[in-house]
Amino acid sequence: MSVNKKEIVHLAKLSNLYLSEEEIEKYAKDLTEIIDFASMINSVNTDEINETIAANENFNVFRKDQVIPSMDRNLLLQNAPSQDDGMFRIPKVLN
Amino acid sequence: MSLLDYEVIIGLEVHCELSTKTKIYCSCPTTFGAEPNTQCCPICMAMPGTLPVLNEKVVEYAVKAGLATNCKIARNSKSDRKNYFYPDLPKAYQISQFDLPLCYDGFINIETDEGEKTIGITRIHIEEDAGKLNHDEFxxxxxxxxxxxxxxxxxVVSEPDLRSKEEAESYLRKLKSIFEYIGISDCKMQEGSLRADVNVSVRKKGSAKFGTRTEMKNMNSFRSISRAIEYEANRQIEVIENGGIIEQETLRWDDISGKTFSMRDKEEAQDYRYFPEPDLAAIKLSDEYIENIKKSLPELPESRKKRYLLDMNLTEKAAKFVTDSKYFSNLFEEASSICNNPKAVSNWIMSDIARILNEREEEPEDIRFSGKELGELVSLIDKGTISSAIAKKILEEMFENPENPSKIIEKKGWVQISDENAIKEIVNKILEANPQSIIDYKAGKDKALGFLVGQAMKETKGKANPQILNKLFLEGILGDNSVK
Incomplete structure (x- = not known):
């Protein structure tokens, strides 16, 4: 399977990445190789194997609905590049 | 071609915040209205290395919602990542459910002008809410x-079974009422704990194919939803009539201008690249678990309504009105058990209580007095201790300062005057002052009696027993020995 340049541009956009023409070419080639590598698993015969819905074999790992006090706000915000009124301040976002 | 040649197709995606004590994947509290970022921890903030752990109550509440809406419950379910960039979501993905939701294939019945109608529920899944962005006006x-x-x-995703804004509203009200009854959410629309994405399309009547739909996100009042549906359906019909085509897109409803607008950043088609959430384990539910939750469900509005119709002799309208809200219904049941007059209780709820709530811009859940007090109020009227005019004043007072009606009467000196001699004195005084009313009444103008009773009520500040007043006025007008 090959990944074309159009798909790379689309993926880059979804990932908020800005790629140069050379990078697009390179990633198209790299991603094709990665997918080809991963596709090897398709050759395994799974007829006798039950369908799994998660990679992890655990299930029902739950927590009780009991409050643990939240963290101090100053600590949480200490690495924020910009803050105001106890909130993260970020460049204006349009609706 | 006119509007009448078209059919409107509506589907709702209703988001409902569950009233658990803690968040879905961490132990932070969920109280509404707290100071910004004071109910957060490194998990909420998506700090590197943090891991989510599912709150067991969330699964229980979602299964409750599913059972109460006739859904099938998945024995195997899992969580998935929905990827998108928006700063209200610090992980850059939302943990949701994609192909294996907890509940699916359900339905609820709604009331329409043409009778009961079944609305399909495609699925109910669990997910996390996003943060709040405050846009600075400066x-x-x-x-x-x-x-x-x-x-x-x-x-909660509905099938596209709704055909009018009235049906959409009725569906949403029913869903809200069910969730209130089973106690999984406070469903406060003004606080955003119940909100809906509304999908609208139109098609020519008789056509089997759906038209292209548009979606309006995050609507949080019945009124806006209703207005938005009407506007958007008409807009689509106009586009089609003018030979245009409807584009599938997300629209923003503007409540002030009453119009929908295309969202600016829509050039990218939705591409959430869902994949199974590797940080969370699968959910496996046993028949026993589901059965136990089924047993714990309280009586639902439909069943209560039937009981009110059959056992308590309420009218269809009254039974519906009272059961639409769990709070009304509980108030009604408690009050009726005390005064044994369900009809009167339902009348008070439908008329004066609904009116006062409306004036105060409050919801049934904001009522601070209990059914005990309301029941006592009705008993006091039934026993003749107070007139209904006084009762109305007491009710107003109960909204202000919730207290026992007897206490309010005592404090305010509002006991009904039932002493015939005392009332007779007032009656005579009023008859003397209004000879024309006597003539009018004798001439067949029944209204004159109402006027005289009104005067007496004014004189006694509403405290005179109206039955006695009526009787004495009639005696006074018709008998010859009275005006002395």
């Missing part, structure tokens, strides 16, 4: 509050 940027990030939600 252009200093956007301020991010993550208290709401991670608050548990269920999303």
């Amino acid at each position: 252009g200093r940027g956007t301020f991010v509050d993550l208290n709401r990030a991670g608050v548990p939600l269920i999303e």
Whole structure:
């Protein structure tokens, strides 16, 4: 399977990445190789194997609905590049 | 071609915040209205290395919602990542459910002008709410509050079975009422704990194919939803009539102008790249678990309504009105058990209580007195201790300062005057002052009696027993020995 340049541009956009023409070419080639590598698993015969819905074999790992006090706000915000009124301040976002 | 040649198709995706004590994947509290970012931890903030752990109550509440809406419950379910960039979501993905929701294939019945109608529920899944972005009006940027990030939600997706704005409203009200009854959410629309994405399309009547739909997100009042549906359906019909085509897109409803607008950043088709959430284990539910939740469900509005119709002799209208809200219904049941007069209780709820709530811009859940007090109020009228005019004043007072009606009467000196001699004195005084009313009444103008009774009520500040007043006035007008 090959990944074309159009798909790379689309993926880059979804990932908020800005790629140069050379990078697009390179990633198209790299991603094709990665997918080809991963596709090897398709050759395994799974007829006798039950369908799994998660990679992890655990299930029902739950927590009780009991409050643990939240963290101090100053600590949480200490690495924020910009803050105001106890909130993260970020460049204006349009609706 | 006119509007009448078209059919409107509506589907709702209802988001409902669950009233758990803690968030869905961490132990932070979920209280509404806290100071920004004070109900957060490194998990809410998506700090590197943090791991979510599912709140067991969220699963229980979602299964409750599913059972109460006739859904099938998945024995195997899992969580998935929905990827998108928006600063209200610090992980850059929302943990939701994609192909294996907890509940599916359900329905609820709604009332329409043409009778009962069944609306299909495609699925109910669990997910996390996002944070809140505060847009600064002075252009200093956007301020991010993550208290709401991670608050548990269920999303209830309906089939496109709704055909009018009235049906959409009826469906949403029914859903809200069911969720209130089973106690999984406070469903406060003004606080955003119940909100809906509305999908609208139109098609020519008789056509089997659906038209292209548009979606309006995050609507949180019945009124806006209803207006938005009407506007959007008409807009689509106009586009089609003028030979245009409807584009599938997300629209923003503007409540002030009453119009929908295309969202600016829509050039990218939705591509959430869902994949199984590797940080969370699968959910496996046993028949026993589901059966236990089924047993714990309280009586639902439909069953209560039937009981009110059959056992308590309420009218269809009254039974519906009272059961629409769990709070009304509980108030009604408690009050009726005390005064043994369900009809009177339902009348008070439908008329004066609904009116006062409306005036105060409050919801049934804001009522601070209990059914005990309301029941006592009705008993006091039934026993003749107070007139209904006084009762209305007491009710107003109960909204202000919730207290026992007897206490209010005592404090305010509002006991009904039932002493015939005392009332007779007033009656005579009023008859003397209004000879024309006597003539009018004798001439067949029944209204004159009402006028005289009104005068007496004014004189006694509403305290005179109206039955006695009526009787004495009639004696006074018709008998010859009375005006002395």
